[in-house]
Amino acid sequence: MLRATLPRDDFDVREAGSAEEALDVIRVWRPELMLLDVNLPGLDGLSFCADLMRKGCEAAVILVTGEQVSETTARLAGARAVARKPFSPLDLLALIDRVVEKREFVAGPSAVEEGQLLTYARDLATIARAERHQRRLLQDAYRQTTTALAEAVDVRDRGTGLHAQRVRRYALGLAAAVDATLLDDPSLEYGFLLHDVGKIGVADHILLKPGPLTHEEELLVREHPAAGAQILRDVALMQGGGLSVVRHHHERWDGAGYPEGLSGQQIPLAARIFAVADALDAMTSDRPYRSALSWSDAVDEIVAQSGRQFDPRVVDAFVSDEPALRAVYEDLSLVA
Ligand SMILES: [Fe+2]
Structure with missing residues (x-):
């Protein structure tokens, strides 16, 4: 889903299924931004984020979670924002832009309440309106x-x-x-x-x-x-x-x-x-x-x-x- 949300022309995306795989990826490639699911198999996303920050990782981390991870907890782990599932792809893109622009913690949008499919439809309508304008x-x-x-x-x-x-x-x-x-x-x-x-x-x-x-x-x-x-x-x-x-x-x-x-x-x-x-x-x-x-x-x-x-x-x-x-x-x- 994330891969489909991030336009290929604007983002160079690498995927990893666990904290261990992610470490392998960033050993040879330095991302500007990481979208980290809190609910990872093995080491969880929060602990992994805190580890990365302790090791001096320069990538900005956005925690992706469907759970109630507070902004304070995310901030303490060194994350720069929290994206709550389910989220609107357009909101996520806007959040990524804000995180890349600023050096401090950025408040993320609330989880959408209308379900993923309706959110996509709403995003599509927004894009169509902007395009028409x-x-x-x-x-x-x-x-x-x-x-x-x-x-x-x-x-x-x-x-x-x-x-x-x-x-x-x-x-x-x-x-x-x-x-x-x-x-x-x-x-x-x-x-x-x-x-x-x-x-x-x-x-x-x-x-x-x-x-x-x-x-x-x-x-x-x-x-x-x-x-x-x-x-x-x-x-x-x-x-x-x-x-x-x-x-x-x-x-x-x-x-x-x-x-x-x-x-x-x-x-x-x-x-x-x-x-x-x-x-x-x-x-x-x-x-x-x-x-x-x-x-x-x-x-x-x-x-x-x-x-x-x-x-x-x-x-x-x-x-x-x-x-x-x-x-x-x-x-x-x-x-x-
Ligand atoms: Fe003429």
Whole structure:
């Protein structure tokens, strides 16, 4: 049981069935800590502990006992703590850490009253809760970092960092309306946020030009999806549909988009969904060369582009989900 409790990566464990066997082990190997059962065959654990201390043994001893050995008795024998059986494996690990840290006697946890199996179940629940909490913290940290990077790209291009937040929410809402299983892929959200990261490579005088672009300038702007996918290709969070959103968010259903001119179902579904979200936000935002369209004009334009710029299935989902998307628009316009 003890061997199973002590993680192999953290502890180098040797076992002995009696005080005599333990002496043989420590003759050739110096442990930092000994877990000593009081009820040993032959010499009992308390006497053995006292013997070890008299001989100058430097290992810290934790007495393991199901009997009523008082802390005073354990302390007099030179032990540094008492672990009372049955005990929780997590409590034992915490006790070992405290004993190794401190040089004086450490009060051990009381024996558990609910039986070993229930104790294991409780420990398992504690570990699962801690793991879930850590995972959530990590996901929040990833999302915050990604959002900060997306906002940095946005601020340069559009003067505010709200575009990435709006398209993220439009695209997540649309994805749920088209096929909720898409959201099982966590990379999509990062792809939605970082879709335009490749614009880092587009010069200011082109990106911020208040008038129409020349043909050459247009070609340079059209490099940003492939450039973004190249920048993010080895990022673990992007592996999955997220990277394809970055690469294909300017493809069109009719094949007239870029960078690859894919058409119809050749375009990854998440990228088809994102294209609608991105266009919706572009149309309802002021740009250097034109003012924003009204929400209803933008909706009409998206519907008019069904089967041309956009996947008809995505446009159908857009029409049925439009009130929720409008609520996002109003929510984030208030922030601005
Ligand atoms: Fe883009």
